[in-house]
Amino acid sequence: MRKRIGIIGCGNMGSAILRQNSGLLVFDKDTKKTKALKKKYRVKVAFDNQELIQKSNIVIVAVKPQDIDEVLKEIKSVISDELIISIAAGITTRYIENKIGGQVKVVRVMPNIAAQVKSGITAICKGSFAKNSDLIIAEGIFQSLGKVVRVKENHLDAFTAIAGSGPAYFFYFIEALTDAGKKVGFSERELLYFVKEVAKGSIKLLEETGLSAKDLREKVTSRGGTTEAALNVFKHERLNEIVRKAVFKAIIRARQLSRN
Numbered sequence: 001m002r003k004r005i006g007i008i009g010c011g012n013m014g015s016a017i018l019r020q021n022s023g024l025l026v027f028d029k030d031t032k033k034t035k036a037l038k039k040k041y042r043v044k045v046a047f048d049n050q051e052l053i054q055k056s057n058i059v060i061v062a063v064k065p066q067d068i069d070e071v072l073k074e075i076k077s078v079i080s081d082e083l084i085i086s087i088a089a090g091i092t093t094r095y096i097e098n099k100i101g102g103q104v105k106v107v108r109v110m111p112n113i114a115a116q117v118k119s120g121i122t123a124i125c126k127g128s129f130a131k132n133s134d135l136i137i138a139e140g141i142f143q144s145l146g147k148v149v150r151v152k153e154n155h156l157d158a159f160t161a162i163a164g165s166g167p168a169y170f171f172y173f174i175e176a177l178t179d180a181g182k183k184v185g186f187s188e189r190e191l192l193y194f195v196k197e198v199a200k201g202s203i204k205l206l207e208e209t210g211l212s213a214k215d216l217r218e219k220v221t222s223r224g225g226t227t228e229a230a231l232n233v234f235k236h237e238r239l240n241e242i243v244r245k246a247v248f249k250a251i252i253r254a255r256q257l258s259r260n
Contacts, residue, residue, distance in 0.1 A: 005141070006056030008049055008071055009063035010037055013087055016116045017060065018043060020144035027052045049074045053082060058137060062087045065257065072099040079104055083134050085141070087111065089160065090257040093127030093153060103129040107138045110156055111145060112164050120146035121163050125153040157258065161250035169246070174199065 005021065007014045010028040018024055018041050027046040028034050034045045046052035053059060053075050059082050063071055068088045076099070083105045086096055093106040106127035114120040122142040126135050139148045151159055174195050181191040205216055221227045 003057045003137070004055065005058045005060065006046065006052040007060045007062055008052060008075075009061065009067075009087075010034060011062060011064070012113070012116060013111060014060070014062035016111075016145055017062070017141065020118070021141065025052055025056055050078045053078045056082060058083045058085065058141075060085045060087065060141070064088070065090050065259070068096075068259075069099070072096065076100050081105075083107065083130070083137060085109060085138050089164075090254060091259055093125070093130075095259045097127055097129065105130040105134050107134050108153065108156065109138060109142060110160055110164055111142060113167050115142075115145035118145055122146065122148045123151045123156060123159040123163065124148060125151055125156060157251050157254035160254045161247050165250050169243075170199070 004023070004025065006025040006027070007017060008027055010018070010026055010030075010033050014026070014028075015037065018026065018037060024041075025044045025046055026034060026037060027049055037043055038045050046055065049071060059075075061068070061071060061084060065088050068086075068091050079100055079102070084096060084100075085107045086093070087109055089110070091108070093108050096106045097104055104127075107124055107130050108127070109122055109124045111122040112120050115122065120142075122145065124135060124138050124142070126132075135150065139150075142148050177195050178188065178191045181194070182188065186194070202216075205211070206213065209216070211219075217231075221231060
């Protein structure tokens with residue numbers, strides 16, 4: 001049977017999926033948004049969430065966590081054998097299963113912002129009633145946005161803290177490096193170019209040499225040189241400990257926001 005994908009919620013992630021997949025049915029309570037998407041991507045717009053469920057085999061719920069209860073309440077009476085793929089952060093598969101009732105098939109996914117440029121990494125896990133074939137379907141959808149990995153649901157909070165929030169950590173370091181460069185006379189435009197090229201080159205080295213980050217760091221650090229002087233500051237200020245604390249804080253917050 002031909003699979004038809006419906007998307008509830010057309011924010012950043014919902015729109016990213018639309019850009020990479022054709023023939024989708026969408027619904028968003030913001031009618032201005034759906035009109036713009038209909039014109040841009042030629043998607044079909046459902047009258048409401050219930051119509052979307054009735055006309056779809058696979059339903060991607062891409063709403064904010066605070067809107068999930070309203071959506072689940074609306075679709076509960078029309079759910080039958082559809083696969084529900086949830087992007088709502090912190091909302092567990094068990095929570096969705098309990099809210100809808102029955103043996104509803106749920107796959108939970110956690111993408112990151114780089115999915116918008118097809119370079120994301122998305123973690124997926126399945127609920128109690130979903131099958132391995134349902135995971136394969138979810139993988140197929142999100143592979144159009146980057147890499148996909150399967151994780152246990154109890155590891156999803158840690159994945160969120162590292163990979164979901166991870167781009168922000170790199171952006172923050174780029175901001176700090178740029179700010180430092182301004183102090184010695186470079187323009188912001190020059191610095192952004194320098195730092196972007198450094199970041200791209202560093203990732204390419206990791207990918208193509210097969211060496212670890214530690215190995216590469218040691219190769220570029222000459223005894224008594226400039227790099228060693230800078231790294232000694234990081235060590236003295238305990239950068240490793242700061243990063244560890246930050247990641248653990250993000251995990252704790254993810255657990256606080258989670259609804260079981």
